[in-house]
Amino acid sequence: MAQSANVRVRPKETENEINEKGFFVRQKNHFTTPFGNGEGKLPVEAGRYRLIWAKGCHWSNRASIVRELLGLEDVISINLVGRGKHEQDLGWEFVFDENSTDPVLGVQFLSELYANGDPEYKGRATVPAIVDVTTKKVVNNDYVWLTNYLEKEFAPFHKEGAPDLYPAELREEIDRYNDYLFDNVNNGVYKAMFAQSIEAYNDAYNHLYAAFDEIEERLETRRFLFGDYVTDADIRLFVTLARFDTYYFKNLGPLRNRIVDFKNIWGYARDLYEIPAFKNNTYLRDLAKANGNKETIFIDYNTRFWDQIDYEGLWSEPQNRKEKSSDPENKFKRN
Numbered sequence: 001m002a003q004s005a006n007v008r009v010r011p012k013e014t015e016n017e018i019n020e021k022g023f024f025v026r027q028k029n030h031f032t033t034p035f036g037n038g039e040g041k042l043p044v045e046a047g048r049y050r051l052i053w054a055k056g057c058h059w060s061n062r063a064s065i066v067r068e069l070l071g072l073e074d075v076i077s078i079n080l081v082g083r084g085k086h087e088q089d090l091g092w093e094f095v096f097d098e099n100s101t102d103p104v105l106g107v108q109f110l111s112e113l114y115a116n117g118d119p120e121y122k123g124r125a126t127v128p129a130i131v132d133v134t135t136k137k138v139v140n141n142d143y144v145w146l147t148n149y150l151e152k153e154f155a156p157f158h159k160e161g162a163p164d165l166y167p168a169e170l171r172e173e174i175d176r177y178n179d180y181l182f183d184n185v186n187n188g189v190y191k192a193m194f195a196q197s198i199e200a201y202n203d204a205y206n207h208l209y210a211a212f213d214e215i216e217e218r219l220e221t222r223r224f225l226f227g228d229y230v231t232d233a234d235i236r237l238f239v240t241l242a243r244f245d246t247y248y249f250k251n252l253g254p255l256r257n258r259i260v261d262f263k264n265i266w267g268y269a270r271d272l273y274e275i276p277a278f279k280n281n282t283y284l285r286d287l288a289k290a291n292g293n294k295e296t297i298f299i300d301y302n303t304r305f306w307d308q309i310d311y312e313g314l315w316s317e318p319q320n321r322k323e324k325s326s327d328p329e330n331k332f333k334r335n
């Protein structure tokens, strides 16, 4: 197939997103127009948007979980991207579709949809991306607020009895906690993994484990981060936890603890994994999948064992987190 002029070679983080001290400084989200009613906002409509995400990417996994928890499957369509093999790195591609082409949007690479959204865009074409199917343009890639838009602005389209993941009385507190999670955990792992100086690495590593210690303590008395019910903050934490022992550990160097070593955090992660929307959107085996060469000596752990480990079985082992709740049979506050 002839390649569209809109396909871009992927710019490298190590060339564009590292500061003079070796710290990773993430590129800014480019498409940040909020959803809502009124001028300058993206209209909230059913059938107009498509969520593009990737199994490995926790920023986008958040949105795929929330979409399903809220019953928005018929309101916002969805598709997955992956990596294809090309001489140059061309970034995310619709590799799971026939002819590697998204059947609704008719393109092969995510960068084409970014270029439709802004021909001058020079950054990495990232997921999550929300595409307006009427224009085939990326209209929002603001992973920071995306789940909150689904929770708040798309409320008229939620299924009956959908969970209230972003209760009005907790919003400020959830936002503050989400910022903390972002700096120390969600982006904390990336700060460590992409650090180009040992100073930057140690700084990120120390913040990450200090946050895990705080969370472990918090979860001693609460079933979920904000008490008896799952909120937006739990989804953000879960998606990083799911990748930690399966995938991130390889690039994090010697670990102080794995997730399974934290009594509360590990029980909490499994409590969430029991919920179908979490499980359906968490591809543990794919996260761990390795493509190292088994024929050589000194082979990394995942290359040797990923196909022997029953990740789903491990994550489905029983836990007793119910004990921490005053409403043990319900994980959600419902509207």
Ligand SMILES: N[C@@H](CCC(=O)N[C@@H](CS)C(=O)NCC(=O)O)C(=O)O
Pocket (backbone or CB within 6 Å): 010, 026, 027, 028, 029, 056, 057, 058, 059, 060, 091, 092, 124, 125, 126, 127, 128, 141, 143
């Ligand atoms: N939009 C954010 C965060 C989302 C993000 O980093 N997504 C990653 C996957 S987890 C991605 O899509 N990367 C594509 C690429 O780097 O080519 C960013 O621009 O940094």
